[in-house]
Amino acid sequence: MGSMAHDTLEALYKLARQGKILTQEEMLEKYKSLWDSNLPKNLNIVRKEMIAEDYFKLGGKCLTDYYSRFSPFDQEITIGLERRVSIVLDEDGQFKMTGFIDRLTRDSAGRLRIQDYKTGGSLPTQPEIDADEQLALYQIAVEEMWPDNQGIELVWHYMQFDTTLISHRDAEQLNRLKEDYIERIKRIESAVELGSFPTNETNLCDWCEYNKICPAKGGPGAAFDNDQLELRPASEEELAALVDEYVELDGKKKGLESRLKEVRKILIACAEGGTGTRHKGSGENAVLVTLEESKKLPTRTAGQSAVKDIAALVENEGLYRQYSLLDINSLQKALDEGLLPRDLTEELRARQQVSSRETVRIKKAR
Numbered sequence: 001m002g003s004m005a006h007d008t009l010e011a012l013y014k015l016a017r018q019g020k021i022l023t024q025e026e027m028l029e030k031y032k033s034l035w036d037s038n039l040p041k042n043l044n045i046v047r048k049e050m051i052a053e054d055y056f057k058l059g060g061k062c063l064t065d066y067y068s069r070f071s072p073f074d075q076e077i078t079i080g081l082e083r084r085v086s087i088v089l090d091e092d093g094q095f096k097m098t099g100f101i102d103r104l105t106r107d108s109a110g111r112l113r114i115q116d117y118k119t120g121g122s123l124p125t126q127p128e129i130d131a132d133e134q135l136a137l138y139q140i141a142v143e144e145m146w147p148d149n150q151g152i153e154l155v156w157h158y159m160q161f162d163t164t165l166i167s168h169r170d171a172e173q174l175n176r177l178k179e180d181y182i183e184r185i186k187r188i189e190s191a192v193e194l195g196s197f198p199t200n201e202t203n204l205c206d207w208c209e210y211n212k213i214c215p216a217k218g219g220p221g222a223a224f225d226n227d228q229l230e231l232r233p234a235s236e237e238e239l240a241a242l243v244d245e246y247v248e249l250d251g252k253k254k255g256l257e258s259r260l261k262e263v264r265k266i267l268i269a270c271a272e273g274g275t276g277t278r279h280k281g282s283g284e285n286a287v288l289v290t291l292e293e294s295k296k297l298p299t300r301t302a303g304q305s306a307v308k309d310i311a312a313l314v315e316n317e318g319l320y321r322q323y324s325l326l327d328i329n330s331l332q333k334a335l336d337e338g339l340l341p342r343d344l345t346e347e348l349r350a351r352q353q354v355s356s357r358e359t360v361r362i363k364k365a366r
């Protein structure tokens with residue numbers, strides 16, 4: 001539904017730029033034809049209480065509300081639709097990301113506005129929008145493309161709520177974001193290298209950006225499949241040599257990880273708070289250490305009572321369902337132990353997915 005609404009607005013603005021303003025009916029016809037030609041045959045709807053038609057109507061309502069508010073679509077000049085941008089995070093261009101801006105415009109004051117359409121069912125608060133990273137990353141790219149801009153605004157249209165939210169970011173916030181993303185990229189790359197990429201398989205994996213490198217989806221570190229059988233050693237001696245190599249590499253990895261932790265600790269101890277301390281190496285390399293404090297709500301590792309206390313507060317406001325997540329591990333345990341009602345047990349068993357797990361532990365030979 002989200003993609004069809006996006007594609008409809010893209011078509012609408014493309015034509016508007018050429019001087020042709022679609023009527024509301026023409027826009028809805030476009031939406032219907034996109035819907036009919038793109039609806040997959042084996043549609044899997046995650047929310048069981050909804051059918052495809054419900055989503056179609058919801059998308060139609062989002063578009064109608066949007067049309068009423070913005071027609072005749074001449075408030076700003078559209079510079080780009082589904083514009084691909086390259087976000088360069090470091091000076092050497094070693095860390096880059098790609099993004100697509102739903103709509104990029106210039107308003108009468110000359111400001112560039114990075115606009116995003118959201119069709120989801122929850123409306124964020126202003127502080128949440130001010131902490132959102134997606135459009136801020138796009139801002140990094142847009143500033144690079146038009147350094148002499150008259151200001152940049154981040155704009156979200158929450159279409160189910162017929163609401164527009166706006167946020168602004170300054171240079172310091174963008175620099176912090178760049179450093180944070182460089183760190184994240186490094187963490188992901190090192191998790192892939194160490195074969196410890198964390199997974200949490202759900203129905204939503206098909207939409208996940210990482211599914212090409214995720215071991216749960218056949219990426220590096222995934223279980224051997226039949227195509228990889230030729231990797232099997234030819235003899236017992238070769239297998240024994242592989243075991244020795246594995247034990248040796250594992251020992252080296254542990255040694256390296258523990259030294260890495262120690263060095264990291266020392267570098268942090270030598271740093272000061274604020275925007276960051278750059279420790280220079282003997283050659284071209286340096287490390288940037290940033291010490292920041294932020295306030296976060298306690299998680300379960302801080303103790304059950306702290307979490308329960310927060311849950312009670314949220315429940316009192318009638319907001320518990322909105323912010324709570326199903327504890328799937330406890331539910332699985334109850335299912336395995338036969339603690340659930342029969343009907344529910346059957347329904348849950350029908351939805352279970354086969355998963356496999358490989359463990360390799362080093363033991364003494366017998």
Ligand code: SF4
Pocket residue numbers: 198199200201202204205206208209210211214215216217
């Ligand atoms: S594909 Fe992998 S990384 Fe993505 S959500 Fe699923 S388990 Fe997580």
